[in-house]
Every structure is written in C-alpha cells, then in structure tokens.
Amino acid sequence: MAGRSGASPVGGADLRTVVLVRHGATPLTEARASCGGGVPGPSLTTRGRTQAARAADAVFRVGKDLWPELPRAGALVASPTARTLETAAAVGRRIGQHARPDGRFTECDFGAWEGLTPEQITARWPGERAAWSAGAGPAPGGESYADVGERAWAGLGDVVAADDPTVTTVVVTHLVVVRALVGRAFGAPASSWRRLHVPPASLTVLRFGRGDDGEPALADLTATGFPTDV
Numbered sequence: 001m002a003g004r005s006g007a008s009p010v011g012g013a014d015l016r017t018v019v020l021v022r023h024g025a026t027p028l029t030e031a032r033a034s035c036g037g038g039v040p041g042p043s044l045t046t047r048g049r050t051q052a053a054r055a056a057d058a059v060f061r062v063g064k065d066l067w068p069e070l071p072r073a074g075a076l077v078a079s080p081t082a083r084t085l086e087t088a089a090a091v092g093r094r095i096g097q098h099a100r101p102d103g104r105f106t107e108c109d110f111g112a113w114e115g116l117t118p119e120q121i122t123a124r125w126p127g128e129r130a131a132w133s134a135g136a137g138p139a140p141g142g143e144s145y146a147d148v149g150e151r152a153w154a155g156l157g158d159v160v161a162a163d164d165p166t167v168t169t170v171v172v173t174h175l176v177v178v179r180a181l182v183g184r185a186f187g188a189p190a191s192s193w194r195r196l197h198v199p200p201a202s203l204t205v206l207r208f209g210r211g212d213d214g215e216p217a218l219a220d221l222t223a224t225g226f227p228t229d230v
Contacts, residue, residue: 015219016160017070017168019062020178020204021055023079023087024048029200034113034121035083036142037106037174043082051201052090058203059170060094067205067222073097074167077159079105079174087201088172099172104155107174111142135190145190149180156181160208160216178204185218199225 025048028035035042044052063072073095078088080101088099113121113129121129131137138144152173159169175198183193185206198204205222 014165015207015209016165016216018156018159018206018208019059019073019168019170020181020206021059021087021091021170021172022175022178022198022200022202023081023083023172024051024055025200026083028115031117033115033117034110034139036108036110036114037079037081037103038109038111038142039081039114041082044086048083048200049086049090052087055087055201055203056090056094059091062168062205070205070207071166071168073170074164075169076100076172077102077105077155077169078172079103079107079177081106081174084172084174088170091170091172095170097170102155104151105171105173105177108139108145108148108176109142110139112140113142133194135193145176145180145183145193148176149184149190149193152177152180153184157216181206182221185216185221197225 024044026035026042026044028042030045058066059073063070074097076088076092076095076097076099078084078099078101080103085099092099118129125140132139132144135145138147159171178198179193179196182196182204183190202225204224206218207220208216209219210217
C-alpha cells in the first residue's frame with residue numbers, strides 16, 4: 001500500500017527527508033495489547049526480528065532501487081524502548097549508523113491501560129477507549145493522541161532542523177507516534193489520526209521544507225506497508 005501527497009508546497013533543493021519505521025512485532029503487538037512508552041519492554045519476537053531485518057533491508061535500498069530520487073539513509077534516531085532499539089540495531093547494521101535515542105519518540109503512555117487488550121479496556125472503562133482513540137482525551141493516568149503529537153512533533157522539528165539535506169534520517173518509533181506525526185504534518189485533527197494504517201516494521205517517508213513561521217512544512221508523504229509480515 002502506498003500513498004503520496006499532492007504537489008510540494010516548498011522547493012526541492014533544501015528538503016529534509018525522514019523515514020519513520022515502526023518497530024517489529026512483540027508479544028503484546030501480537031496480542032493487540034497496549035504497550036506504552038512508560039515501560040522498557042517487551043523485546044521483539046522471532047517474527048518481529050525477521051520483520052526488523054526486512055525493514056532494515058528496505059531502508060538500505062532508499063536512494064538506490066527504492067525511491068531513487070531520495071537521499072540515502074545516513075542518520076538514525078530511535079525511541080529508547082527495547083523493541084525500537086532492537087529494530088534500530090537491525091537498521092543500523094545495514095546503513096552503518098548507531099542509533100541516537102530520543103525519548104520524544106516513545107509510544108503513548110497508556111497509564112492504567114498498560115498491557116491490556118482493547119476488550120479488557122472496554123470492559124473496565126466503557127466508552128473511554130473509543131473516546132481516547134477519537135482524540136477526545138488521555139488514557140487514565142496516561143497520554144492522549146494530542147499529547148503524543150505535541151512531544152513527537154517537537155522531536156521531529158529538531159530532527160528536521162539538524163538534518164543534512166544530502167542524507168535521509170531514519171526514526172524508529174511506534175504506532176501512535178507515526179499516526180501523530182503524519183496527522184500533524186497534514187494539519188489534520190487528532191480525531192482522524194487513528195485512520196492511518198501502520199503495520200509493524202513498515203516505512204513512512206516524510207519530506208519537509210521550512211514554512212514562513214520556521215516550522216517544518218510538509219512537502220511530500222509516502223506511506224508504505226511493506227510485506228514484512230511472516
């Protein structure tokens with residue numbers, strides 16, 4: 001699956017390219033349970049490690065036979081959780097980079113929902129998960145979609161500001177973070193962010209210029225779900 005935004009509103013010479021990589025599968029991913037940024041684990045499953053390796057191969061191909069118009073990957077940032085650092089290590093081995101941890105790219109803090117499935121959350125907090133998913137507020141003791149968008153966008157702004165336009169920066173992160181960053185890039189309301197499908201170990205390419213206010217201005221988006229599942 002691939003989708004690309006419309007004509008770029010900023011020039012191409014100084015575009016900064018960021019590839020968002022969702023981590024590979026963990027036991028909680030496969031159970032569809034909430035796994036937030038407030039806890040260090042879990043690690044990738046065997047399946048997740050295979051997905052990470054395939055994502056790393058895809059990143060290595062950026063600027064070559066995959067999106068040859070883009071600069072090659074030359075910088076690596078990761079959320080400081082076990083699953084993202086393990087995925088980033090696979091990417092780093094392929095592109096010859098060490099990951100720089102950045103806590104602003106950690107997953108949503110799910111608070112009291114940590115480790116629970118959607119069915120368990122709905123049974124104990126009727127209607128609250130649906131409201132959270134629609135961007136209406138935070139998880140109990142945790143964060144909202146908008147909260148995640150605020151901190152992750154600040155992290156992305158620093159990445160874009162520091163980016164060398166001759167290289168692509170890879171950010172290994174999480175489901176809610178990718179949704180939030182794409183939503184913020186488009187200026188879409190938080191209530192719509194959940195609609196973006198982000199499979200484990202998929203790649204989402206964002207290209208930015210600088211707006212008149214100095215904020216990153218989206219020039220192009222390519223959201224791609226690679227056949228990384230096994």
